[in-house]
Amino acid sequence: MHLLPAGITIVLTMLTCLLGALAPARRAGRVPAIEALRTTSRSRARLTKWRIALTAMGVITTVVIVVAAMSAPATASSPVTIAFYLGLCLILTIHAAAPGLVPAIMKIWSLLLTVVRWPAPQIARRSAVSRSQISSATIAPLAAGLGFVGVLIGTMNTFQAQVRTVGVTEINVVDSWIIATIATVMLIGCSVAVVALTSRHREREFALLRTAGAAPATLGRIVLLEALLYVATALLLATSVTLATILTLAWLGTRAGLPFAPQFPGLTLAVFAAGAYLATTAAVALPAHKALKANLRASLSPE
Template identity: 35%
Template sequence: MIRLALAELRIDVRLWIGPLLVASVASAFVYLAAVYWWTLGTPSGAALIESFGSTVDEARAGSYVVYVSTAIPAIAVLGSTSAATIAAFATRIARWRLAGATPRQVRAVVTVQVLIVNTIGTLLGIAIALPLRQAAVDLLVRMVTRGDYTIPADNSLAPALVALAGSTLVCYLASFAPACRAARIPAVHAVRDSVEASKTMPVSRWIVAGILVFVLIQQVIVTVFATQTLGADSGVESAAATLALTLGVMMIATIGALAPVLVPALIRLWTAIVPSRFVPSWFIARHSAIEHPRQASTAVMPISIGIALYGILFGIIATWQNALRAAGLGGELNTIDTYVMLTPAAVIAVTGSVASILLTTRARTRQYALIRTAGAPPRTIVSIALAEAVSYSITAIGLGLAVAYASVLTAAGLLTATGLPATPLIDFRQMLLLAGIGIIAVLASLLVPALVAIRGNPRDTVALS
């Protein structure tokens, strides 16, 4: 099984670039959190923390924040990229079945492949994080002490081993379901073309989406009633912010569950403003996004979720801070905790979006080559890639902004109910920074197959299997 897994990995390394990127990014954050954990255990670290009247265990809470904010999105994104990767070579898996491989053997081979890629990605992530150890420790120490203090970062091997073990566990949990689905791929798949099976969601996803919609409605009811019950008691502002944050997170979860249906519908709706007959490249890009709902949703949702999370948290903080100033109350709300919690999730989300697009590089290159053989000039091929990137980016930004504003508007209403003069404020700086990074990454991922199709021989490119 190990020999087969290694052989198949060598055949087409490009299919595993997505999971490799996600594993690298996730392991880098886990390694930095582990370095901070071990640094606090050194004599100098313990002495500094205790001088502030705290304990090492309390200070290590920053590591837990990084672990959780890394593991949860990593499992989700790694699971989706692993599933997409497995779907991309479903025909090859079906050939294993034709050759006599049992479902258990298929599941074992896929699991071994994912773990091998994860190990390579983890080592790469640790190598990337090595120069950032001291900066990460300083940031997390500042989060605890609220001052500029430096503790020499730990240089032992233990954090690397923790990162490898943690990344392997996350990878196994994320790949368990895709490996089981791979084991159920029928052998007949090897003798027919692989197409996107359905433009709708499976029944199981509809059930999950229905449950989330029900929970979201309950959360809306609770939030509406809270505006009538919140008083001017001390500390009630924190409860108001928590309610608004919970509502925003529930909206994100519900939209994520409905993404394969919702995202193509939104793209179809707003892209209709550009007459297709006047811009052929826009028509082709629009058709490609609409006709491949799974592909469109996996490209749009990670960036949209990152934008929404940044908008919700920083918007609530900005709204709360402005309300405190308007009421004549001093004090600055801490934002370092927010950065520490959101940065891993945002980076993993953008990486997941890029990874999902990279999985379709071969299919896109072949599609562009077909369009080129039909007589389209190179500038049209590039225009199609640009138009598709624009459609994904605007949809992601629109969804993220809508969820963020709804949550911040709720926060303003709840804070007003507590007696604070609150008005909804959106911190566009954080959102636009993340949106810009996501757009550049998506654009670069889409331009690569377009440039390959332009430079190569279209007949050879079309012949790609």
């Protein structure tokens, strides 16, 4: 009996990987040979028809959940259910709109780096913004993972804070922590994989920076700042989703006579974001390290 959940998980994982690889394979098959052989990519992040449809469905579903929340009966369980579904719907909507939403958000908030006139912040920002398709594919899973752990833990903590006033003791949330950890680690792994798959192109990029006179310390700062751009953008999206969820739950709780006690899981998000930052930094640093150790001629060669 214990093997059944494991078997279902393996099958679902395989189907998810196959379905996830189908769309990129179809797009790759349609690329003309001359475009595929270019050493520089001109691709930009864009919303496909399917993503636009999914984003529209997500927005409509979010509105329906909000309307349902206003008219829902003030029972003990419905506020938690409604708030949790609202958070999941926001996560999925952001993920669907990621190719258009993520680059715009990163480009706007990263303007703070333009205040610093050092070369490393400017190069890191330009690199992340110009590679919008890869950036969105990197940030979207990070935002989904951090958003999921924020929604799940924030919902549990807020509900616990509310029901303590009516004499309910601590609720067992071990299962929630296990689910949140596994899901977040898997999504962080997806982001790291996206960064790692571009290592050859990035090795050439860092080699070009070396020929332009960038010192190893400058390359190190670029790596740290670029990874920070990815994780900070994901954390910004996750924070907005988490706040919307816990504030909705706290407001719904007041209708049932419970106190308004939103509990933002700041420390939890910070710990998971720190782990994501370390993993993303390692993935970005790999081609930089190769560019520093390898011969410049070999790194700059097209093959």
